[in-house]
Ligand SMILES: Cc1cc2nc3c(=O)[nH]c(=O)nc-3n(C[C@H](O)[C@H](O)[C@H](O)COP(=O)(O)OP(=O)(O)OC[C@H]3O[C@@H](n4cnc5c(N)ncnc54)[C@H](O)[C@@H]3O)c2cc1C
């Protein structure tokens with residue numbers, strides 16, 4: 001495994017992409033050059049200040065651009081992400097990355113990405129790469145309501161893929177949960193990233209239909225590099241395993257899913 | 260030229276800066292990010308006799324000016340530590356010193372870990388953790404004078420290596436515990452471990468931490484750590500490793516002036532791994548500017564007369 005890179009990166013651009021949701025481009029050629037879809041970076045502000053975020057926050061690499069930038073999809077959640085959302089062009093953040101395991105994609109099955117909320121981020125990167133290789137990707141993307149939906153023009157601009165959008169109230173795209181977009185009979189390889197209840201539902205469906213599934217999980221993190229044991233999730237055999245180094249992308253069969 | 264060298268625990272130290280237990284794994288994870296062999300050393304994650312699986316998530320979260328953690332001493336256990344972790348430390352760290360953080364449920368368990376490691380190569384000595392707030396019996400020995408006396412005396416018989424005891428801040432008078440360690444043959448003290456704390460998610464009306472409570476660390480605890488280091492210094496002449504909230508050389512110097520010979524950095528490593536070297540360089544610059552060797556700064560705080 002390549003060692004992670006520590007890099008003070010300049011914000012090249014931050015633009016609003018939906019309600020409380022931002023697309024951030026950071027100038028970090030070293031990290032952009034090494035990142036793979038599914039990997040993440042820790043984003044912090046250094047030790048000189050102690051306001052949130054004091055601990056760096058994990059973010060999926062949303063794109064590692066040809067112009068050597070790292071793109072992040074940033075949604076305001078608590079104090080730390082609200083502060084990061086106030087970054088301006090030219091500000092600097094301390095990055096550590098790329099970290100963790102990437103999605104693995106092979107060409108022998110159609111790939112279906114199932115994104116819930118900011119779980120969209122790694123699939124922007126993945127879809128853009130797959131498109132470049134001339135492969136088809138179905139990108140199913142769910143949000144609660146229309147105002148939360150990450151601009152589909154921006155998604156197409158970044159990836160070349162048109163997302164299939166679902167909202168719970170039907171205010172944008174199809175009404176319902178993203179799950180409805182999965183067509184098991186096509187025997188797709190499923191990739192999922194989003195809230196835990198969504199991952200559980202996708203896992204049930206994958207098991208029922210015998211479909212391969214990789215999930216990207218979220219857990220609170222300290223170090224991001226495997227030293228603090230802070231970020232554990234339960235493995236299929238009942239052990240606590242580190243999501244920062246063994247994940248965040250897991251084969252769904254490696255994890256334990258409540259029944 | 261600044262002189263940062265000290266002779267402590269029977270060995271030469273090139274730097275006063277160590278990485279704190281539980282925040283640097285077993286060294287290897289930070290090898291590419293921190294030039295470990297340029298700093299004072301590292302203290303490993305706790306090692307127990309049997310592997311421990313640890314607490315349910317969430318195990319960590321940010322708190323104002325720091326963090327709370329309840330890892331629950333998850334570790335690979337003595338046998339796997341010797342097999343899988345110690346060889347790397349032995350082969351890769353030459354000038355940096357290694358202390359192994361040791362935990363146990365009982366005196367016998369502490370003794371078995373110390374005895375089991377004593378004959379191995381690749382480390383200098385032990386840091387005895389009687390101060391973990393995140394497991395049921397974690398501070399049992401650290402808050403019971405008689406228990407602590409017995410434990411230290413037993414471990415003293417089990418090893419001739421440096422024996423440092425890591426104290427909990429969660430006692431009315433840390434001086435008492437410092438004296439007990441000294442009287443029973445310890446070689447040094449680490450002050451301090453985390454403070455017990457709790458964080459509640461008001462939306463969910465539930466504790467954030469899976470273990471309900473956890474240990475608070477980071478800049479928020481700096482003044483308490485400095486004070487308790489100073490208090491321990493008043494009661495004991497053992498060398499002290501100062502810990503708690505260090506993220507700059509000024510922070511480290513506060514501990515040193517309060518009485519610490521060495522310091523450890525924990526939480527701040529998560530924010531920026533380069534902090535360890537930055538603190539070392541800053542202390543070096545301070546010694547150069549004040550034309551004072553580091554060892555003469557230890558305990559050098561001047562307390563004005565109060566009448
Ligand atoms: C691998 C990974 C990838 C992620 N990718 C993205 C992304 O691309 N875009 C995005 O907007 N968000 C992403 N997140 C979630 C993001 O890290 C959290 O929203 C953020 O940490 C919340 O911080 P806060 O201060 O705003 O929230 P607070 O709730 O105030 O944070 C308090 C503490 O809880 C932790 N925390 C709270 N929620 C989460 C969470 N969901 N995941 C991890 N830690 C949490 C924080 O790190 C902090 O230590 C990702 C999380 C992980 C683990």
Ligand SMILES: Cc1cc2nc3c(=O)[nH]c(=O)nc-3n(C[C@H](O)[C@H](O)[C@H](O)COP(=O)(O)O)c2cc1C
Nearest residue numbers: 279280281305328388451452476477503504525526
């Ligand atoms: C995630 C985490 C894990 C820790 N694990 C241990 C441990 O195994 N043994 C121990 O003695 N102290 C442990 N500590 C305590 C630290 O070594 C240190 O005493 C404390 O965090 C205060 O220093 P800081 O403010 O620089 O972090 C841990 C701290 C953290 C944050």
Ligand code: FES
Nearest residue numbers: 223224226229244
């Ligand atoms: S975040 Fe520290 S081990 Fe995963």
